[in-house]
Amino acid sequence: MLKFLNKVGQYTKDAVQAAKYIGQGMSVTFDHMRRRPITVQYPYEKLIPSERFRGRIHFEFDKCISCEVCVRVCPINLPVVDWTFNSEMKKKELKSYSIDFGVCIFCGNCVEYCPTNALSMTEEYDLSTFDRHELNFDSIALGRMPTKVTDDPMVKPIRELAYLPKGVTEGHEVPHTAKRAGLRPEEIAEAISENK
Numbered sequence: 653m654l655k656f657l658n659k660v661g662q663y664t665k666d667a668v669q670a671a672k673y674i675g676q677g678m679s680v681t682f683d684h685m686r687r688r689p690i691t692v693q694y695p696y697e698k699l700i701p702s703e704r705f706r707g708r709i710h711f712e713f714d715k716c717i718s719c720e721v722c723v724r725v726c727p728i729n730l731p732v733v734d735w736t737f738n739s740e741m742k743k744k745e746l747k748s749y750s751i752d753f754g755v756c757i758f759c760g761n762c763v764e765y766c767p768t769n770a771l772s773m774t775e776e777y778d779l780s781t782f783d784r785h786e787l788n789f790d791s792i793a794l795g796r797m798p799t800k801v802t803d804d805p806m807v808k809p810i811r812e813l814a815y816l817p818k819g820v821t822e823g824h825e826v827p828h829t830a831k832r833a834g835l836r837p838e839e840i841a842e843a844i845s846e847n848k
């Protein structure tokens with residue numbers, strides 16, 4: 653009899669414990685059900701990248717002086733600069749330039765150190781392809797003007813956290829006129845110059 657009662661006691665304990673765990677799990681579920689969705693319906697909706705976003709690199713062929721600084725500062729010596737020496741002009745002539753975005757880590761060093769600002773970072777981040785070799789961009793592909801999320805009529809731009817008004821944590825349905833929480837870099841520079 654005592655053995656039976658012990659078994660019933662243990663069973664009840666286990667049942668209570670199981671109910672407690674189910675309750676904990678369901679409380680998380682119900683908590684999430686009360687929240688607004690924060691997912692973005694990519695590619696129909698896209699987040700507006702923040703300032704200084706390091707996306708696909710843009711290259712201006714005419715500005716490049718073939719100095720190869722970008723190669724030396726790159727952690728993986730990635731940019732391929734092909735040039736010839738023009739003995740009449742006594743200067744280098746750029747033949748081709750390429751960056752393989754399948755290998756690039758988007759550190760921005762090449763952009764930072766290029767002496768002629770031939771390189772710049774764009775806000776493009778849709779770089780996926782079926783073949784990794786297609787990510788090796790030549791000077792023509794690098795020279796293509798970047799597309800902006802806000803200029804694409806097929807896409808609904810969603811404001812990222814950095815662009816949201818104070819207290820708002822979700823980018824959907826925020827009117828574009830709503831004031832963003834932080835200051836833009838030019839506003840910070842203006843405030844600093846005013847305080848001097």
Ligand code: SF4
Pocket residue numbers: 715716717718719720721722723733765766767768769770771
């Ligand atoms: S650092 Fe700038 S100018 Fe020099 S090779 Fe690279 S892209 Fe051209």
Ligand code: SF4
Pocket residue numbers: 722725726727728729730731751755756757758759760761762763
């Ligand atoms: S962003 Fe960084 S890794 Fe990519 S090419 Fe420039 S220096 Fe190299």
